[in-house]
Amino acid sequence: MSHFPTDILYSKTHEWMRREGDEAVIGISFFAQEALGDVTYVETPQEGDTLAAGEEFGSVESVKAASELISPVSGTVVAVNAVLDNAPETLNSAPYGEGWIARVKLSAEPAGLMDAAAYEAHCAAEKH
Amino acid sequence: MTELHTPLTAWHTAHGAKMAPFAGWLMPIQYEGIVVEHEQTRARAALFDICHMGEFRVEGPAADAALAHAVSHNLATLREGKCRYGFLLNPAGGVLDDCIVYRFGPDSFMIVVNAACAAGDFAILRERLPAAVALNDISDDTAKIDLQGPQSLSVLEQTTGQNFHDLPYFSFRETVYNGVPLLVSRTGYTGELGYELYLPAAKVLTLWENLLDDARVKPAGLGARDTLRLEAGLPLYGHELDGEHSPAEAGFAALLSSEADYVGKKGAMNIRERLIALRLEGRRAARNGDVVALSGGVDVGRVTSGSFAPSLGCAIALAYVEAAAAEEQNFLIKAARNELKAERVSLPFHTRGTARMKFA
Structure with missing residues (x-):
């Protein structure tokens, strides 16, 4: 699978969102999981939580570090990926698939996100 | 740089x-x-x-007695072909570095030291050893x-x-x-x-x-x-070992058997804090510097190392706490994002290690 799939949009802080009608699935990018290394814990939001675009909605820990998750969208959490509780490494192995983090019912139209080409350029710039 | x-x-x-x-x-x-x-x-x-670690050779007449004065290792019982773990101490008994001393002969040794400490260790050893004893940095x-x-x-x-x-x-x-x-x-x-x-x-x-x-x-x-x-419960210099803590506080009192009058000997047994081992409830890790409290909420110390432990499936930590609190069972770690419950356990965390395996 591509490290920059084209069916999703990306944030500068390396989260992604896949639009599905009035909902969006959110997660972290391949670039993000690679920078983190082996993920050992994911603090996910809970169903019913309200997320605001650009604000923290959880955190990810790897062996070496912890970092915040920044929501790419605004809305209400309607589902959380329970797989991550016991298999947080799924974030490493399938960041765009089984490693999704939450499903959100959108309260506002997503804005300020990048398409795959723009995000790939953003990652290339961050590497240097 | x-x-x-x-x-x-x-x-x-x-x-x-x-x-x-x-x-x-x-x-x-x-x-x-x-x-x-x-x-x-x-x-x-x-x-x-x-390869980053430092190696020094110590040789020459009376190197044995001179080295026994410079480091905490009991050299009197260290035979040729054996090596021993111990400490380079400051005069107050705080740890300047942990190191392994290898004995090649009656007055011939190698010392293996941490990379970050190597230059400082060399200068201190040179100062503590008489001129007749050769000290060579072979790193x-x-x-x-x-x-x-x-x-x-x-x-x-x-x-x-x-x-x-x-x-x-x-x-x-x-x-x-x-x-x-x-x-x-x-x-x-x-x-x-x-x-x-x-x-x-x-x-x-x-x-x-x-x-x-x-x-x-x-x-x-x-x-x-x-x-x-x-x-494995092994200390890392700069985390569990530093100039402010004695070897006894880090849990190494039993290693301090040298009868030589080595630098820092008096303070080496001082105990103000004790290093304890903590097993956390979940996978979320505590990190170096997080405050450790009793379950009632009173702060008693600080985490020195913390990580998810792959072989245990949960997070673990080492921490220095006030000596009076070191026998408590339950602790609370005030981590960056929330409080983590921890239980004191004995070392090593991983008990199935093969390091000491014997071959008949």
């Missing part, structure tokens, strides 16, 4: 390692991933580039690679064609491999059966590659080295 390179840096880069600065050196943190390298070491064998010419894991003995024997079954824990032997002098020491920093291998820096690449030719061996980086040593 430009980091120093080991003789293997080019190899690491060519083999996809994630490199990062450590103690002034550019070192491999991981190749495939910290967790797989950790599991590889526990289950089979892994090879670590530890630049000496490579050190660690072969660690339950299959390390078999791998080492097959690669070298030599027998090492008769080498007990904390013993070493000088041998020759491919025409090159090789020191094989049955020591390590992972809690597993393993060997620290010292040889001329210019010759290390061949041995490194020959060991990796064995399908049971994979390279491992400093990331896995850290999770392995933490599970």
Whole structure:
């Protein structure tokens, strides 16, 4: 699978969102999981939580570090990926698939996100 | 600042390692991933580039008595061919470095020290040893690679064609491999059966590659080295050991058996805080510097190392707490994002390590 799939949009802080009608699935990018290394814990939001675009909605820990998750969208959490509780490494192995983090019912139209080409350029710039 | 390179840096880069600065050196943190390298070491064998560490030779008339004055190691009971763990102390008994002393002869030794401390250690040792005792820094010419894991003995024997079954824990032997002098020491920093291998820096690449030719061996980086040593309950200088804490506070009172009047001896047994081992409730880790409190909420100390422990499936930590609190069972760690419940346990965290395995 591509490290920059084209069916999703990306944030500068390396989260992604896949639009599905009035909902969006959110997660972290391949670039993000690679920078983190082996993920050992994911603090996910809970169903019913309200997320605001650009604000923290959880955190990810790897062996070496912890970092915040920044929501790419605004809305209400309607589902959380329970797989991550016991298999947080799924974030490493399938960041765009089984490693999704939450499903959100959108309260506002997503804005300020990048398409795959723009995000790939953003990652290339961050590497240097 | 430009980091120093080991003789293997080019190899690491060519083999996809994630490199990062450590103690002034550019070192491999991981190749495939910290967790797989950790599991590889526990289950089979892994090879670590530890060339950044410092090696000094101490030789000359009365080197034995002089060194016994300079470091905490009990040299009176250290026989030729054996090595021993101990400390370089400041006059107050705080730890300047932890180091292993190897005895080659009545007045001939090698000291292996931490990379970050090496220059300071050398200056202090030179000051403490009389001029008649030669102190030579052989770090630049000496490579050190660690072969660690339950299959390390078999791998080492097959690669070298030599027998090492008769080498007990904390013993070493000088041998020759491919025409090159090789020191094989049955020591390590992972809690597993393993060997620290010292040889001329210019010759290390061949041995490194020959060991990796064995399908049971994979390279491992400093990331896995850290999770392995933490599970084994082994201290890391700058975390569990520092100039503010005595060896006794770090749990090493039993090692302080030297009858020599070594520098820092009086303060070495001082106890103000105690290092404790904590097992956390979940996978979420505490980190260096997090405040440790009693379950009632009173702050009693600070985390020195913390990580998710791959072999245990939960997070673990080491922490210094006020001596009066060190017998408590339940603690609360005030981590960056929330409070984590922790239970005091005994060391090592990982109890199935093979380091001390005996071969009849």
